[in-house]
Amino acid sequence: MNEKKTKLRPGIIMLIVMLSLTTNANLSGQDYLSPSAMIADNQAGKLYIAQSTAKQVAVFEISTSTVIKTYSLRAEPSGLALSTDKSLLYVTCAAPKGKVKVVNLKTGKIIRSLAVGHTPTAPVLSSNGKTLYVCNRFDNNVSVINLASRKQVAQIPVQREPVAAALTPDGRFLFVNNLLSAGAANKGNIAAVVSVIDTTANKVITTIELPNGTTALQGICISPDGRYAYASHILARYTVPTTQLERGWINTNALSIIDVERKRLFDTVLLDDVDNGAANPWAVGCTNDGKKVCVTHAGTDEISVIDVTALHEKIRKYHADEKNNQSSSAGRSNYGSYGTSSIPISNIPNELSFLYDIRKRIKLHGKGPRALAIIGSNVYVAEYFTDSLTLVDINKTADIKTTALPLGPTPQLTQIRRGEMLFHDASLCFQHWHSCSSCHPGGARVDALNWDLLNDGLGNPKNTKSLLLAHRTPPAMITGIRENAEMAVRSGIRHILFAVRPEEEIVSIDEYLKSLKPIPSPYLVKGKLSASAKRGRKIYSKARCDSCHEGALHTDMKLHNVGTGDGLDKDRKFDTPSLVEAWRTAPYLYDGRAATIEEVIAIYNSDNKHGQTSNLSVKEIADLANFVLSQ
Ligand code: HEC
Ligand code: HEC
Known part of the structure; x- marks a missing residue:
């Protein structure tokens, strides 16, 4: 800095302020868009796309395949909902003091900013359009907002890190995905759950148990007929040592099918193939006719398109066979039984070829698909790391057509951003079963599970560590067995992804991890200790x-x-x-x-x-x- 202070006249200051305001979008250091949520206005032929690092929402016109407008929010958008008449857009903005910003889509103005909890996401509008539900991820609760009075009328505690929600078509129940399991990790069923909120009583009436090892419970949708909910997650095989990766012996990737009426698990199917993982299942959506369920795979840059009728038929038949053949269940050896007191015992979660013939796996053009929107048979997938969409026409039975639709210039990746992308990329891994983020989700934090890694012997599982500050606090690993985090990163690639990667890639993973910043605790009161x-x-x-x-x-x-x-x-x-x-x-x-x-x-x-x-x-x-x- 120059020692000599220059005095600026007020007029000049104004000019500088104005200049910096107009160029803010490009100069704020946010060179990326990072599309992370999306909603369609079918009638108007528009997609609204939350672009988190660019702190804006883009309006994408279907007919011309172009972005026709952007709304600047000055906060990181994390989720979107449209008013019943499609004139207002509700945008959750992720921050410790979270907000829902209400955008008037005609004037482009933000007409309201409603205070909610810590890191809000997944806004859902009630069927009468009068109430908005918002998941406050780090407060572990759901805000219920009366839109007329603009007041929060209830805060409903759920389990842990709610990140996605879906309302039954009759508006009676809100199904909420908790990203991670709660409780100790060394005993019992360790699994993330779905909390079911009764919207008349505004409380959780039940939690739906999912199979042991359910983690990163990411996306959920409910079929148009209201009979089933579909939830995407990882099914971690954490009970066995991580000696082998083939056939899903560490992480598998799954879709749980929930019976909405009975509010319990129907069954869980694996999205992987025998020798090819479909890692990090993320967004889920049903087509309007209810015939297909689509799941994005953020780790392998694909979507799965599943034939719903065939899926349910196959599960029913399997259950009937299992019932007729009870004795065979004793001989199951795979990964242990997946039943608990409240969920039926089934071997389907061990069947790596269950979806054979009833699901299509389609490669996308971009990387990091974390959101999808469906209009008829057109599925739009938003790709976080490449600032792009892929349009997939799922109508065809063979040769499904895909089109790449960029949302902006091709992003030039910094080393840190490249590291972030690689950390989330399961194509690094042998047979693509998982990425680093499979066990370190939520931005390189924890999956809340114990793993028997090989660095400190066998038979002594360790709880996953967060990688925040890992590079600043050597030694690494709980036992301190690695001199520093750099070495732990390299052994993670070799011994957990079973891969060999170029050093410059690994260095960028180090740089990404070094760039992580702590998030202010939800226990602080106005940013200070209580x-x-x-x-x-x-x-x-x-x-x-x-x-x-x-x-x-x-x-x-x-x-x-x-x-x-x-x-x-x-x-x-x-x-x-x-x-x-x-x-x-x-x-x-x-x-x-x-x-x-x-x-x-x-x-x-x-x-x-x-x-x-x-x-x-x-x-x-x-x-x-x-x-x-x-x-
Ligand atoms: C199968 C789950 C799993 C996967 C996949 C995984 N990790 Fe880990 N990671 C763990 C567990 C469990 C620990 C803590 C174990 C211990 O400390 O003994 C850990 C610890 C670490 C540490 C040490 C942190 C510290 O402060 O001591 C680093 C660094 C790390 N992982 C990086 C990575 C990277 C990079 C990848 C991807 C190449 C990766 N991990 C993939 C489970 C996993
Ligand atoms: C003698 C050194 C020492 C002292 C004193 C100490 N700690 Fe620890 N702390 C450790 C070590 C080592 C671990 C890891 C133990 C383990 O994993 O079983 C640990 C683990 C913890 C953990 C678990 C963190 C995690 O992520 O699993 C918490 C919480 C904690 N300490 C809090 C405290 C509090 C509160 C006190 C004071 C009452 C305290 N510690 C005193 C060394 C210490």
Whole structure:
């Protein structure tokens, strides 16, 4: 900077401000559009496309295949809904103090900005058009907004990171996908669930259990006849060591079919083929005639188009055969049984060729398909990393036609952006079963599962670590077995993706991970510690937590035995984990045995080896936990 201060006259300042406003869209460092959500106005022949990093919504005209308008939001759009008369667009904007911006599509003006929760997404309009439901991802709840009074009339707690929702056609029930499982990771059924909200009572009336290993529960849609919901997710085979990748022995990719009337799982089918994974299933949509279900694969840049009638027929027949042949179920060896007390035992989730002949896998032109919109037999898929759409005409039985439709200039990828793309790219992986983001979803964070990776021996599973700050806090891995995160990244590629990649690609993954920024905790009040967390801060020093969780990152980067080791890890030292973003990395401890911070302190530290805590009252423990959860 120049030492000498230049005084600017007010007129010049005005001019500079105006210039910077008009060029803001191009100069704000946002060279990418990053389409992440999409909704169609069938009658008007338009698509509205949320472009998250460009902080705008684009209007795409179908007849000319061009973007005819953009609405700037100055906030990251994450989801879209249209008013019943299609004159208003509701846009959720992802931020700690989340907003729904209401755009008048005639004037192009933002006419309202409604306050909702932390990182809102997936807005859904009620059938009478009077109520808007919004998933507040990091508050773990759903806002119910009365659009006439513009007031939030209810906040309905769901389970963990709600990211998608669908309303039954009669408007009675809202099905909400929770991205991750809640609870400890070392016992029982570990699976993300679908929360069902009764829209008259405004509360969750049931949660639908999905098979053990369900994670990254991403997209959901309900068939036009209202009978079935279809939810996309990963089906992690976390109960077996990660020695083998073929035939889906680590991550498989699935679609769960839910019986809407009975509010329980009908069955789960795998989207993969025997030797070719269809990784990271994301958006789901039904055609208007209900005959096809489409699923985008964000990791392999494809869509699956499934014949619904054939699918249901095949499942029914399989169930009938299974019933007639009960004894065969005893001989199942694959990945374990997928039944629980509340869901039927079925072997379909182990059948890698179940969709053979009733599903088409179609390669898209761009990379990172995370949203889709269907008009008749035209499926539009929005591709996050290439700022593009692929139009797929699914009418044809053979030779399905695809057309590439760019939304802007071909993006020039920086090293960081390229790393982000590769991190989410399952084509790096042998047979395409998974990407790094399969186990580290939500921007390189956690899947809440334990995995028996091979770096520290067999038979001692470890809870997935968030990669935020991994490069700044060597050593890496829970046991500190890798000198640093760079080495952990390289061994991840070799031993988890079973791949060899050029060094420049791997360096860009490092750069992407280094660029990650912590998200402000939902436990903060107006960006500051709550009164309880402030009390907790004192206890944190008094209990000597900061002797190991020291400094701004809350880690001394050293190994300690804090008395948690068990089984093969008995008496083992572990690397002090950073507690930054601890609010989103549950469950806790190396084997994910603690569902909450309170459990870490009150249940699993009986001998004060992990801080001086035995003398703390219940209230002090709650305060201490609040402080940790505020980081
Ligand atoms: C099958 C699930 C799975 C996949 C896929 C996966 N990881 Fe991990 N990753 C884990 C688990 C579990 C841990 C923690 C295990 C431990 O610390 O012993 C981990 C830890 C790490 C760490 C260490 C973090 C730290 O701070 O110590 C890095 C770095 C990492 N992974 C990078 C990657 C990259 C890069 C990819 C893709 C090439 C990847 N992972 C794919 C499960 C996975
Ligand atoms: C002697 C060093 C040391 C002290 C003192 C200490 N910790 Fe830890 N902390 C660790 C280590 C090592 C781990 C990893 C243990 C494991 O994975 O089983 C850990 C794990 C944790 C975790 C789980 C984090 C995760 O992501 O799984 C939390 C939460 C935590 N500590 C909070 C605290 C609090 C609160 C205190 C004070 C009461 C405290 N620690 C005192 C070293 C320490």
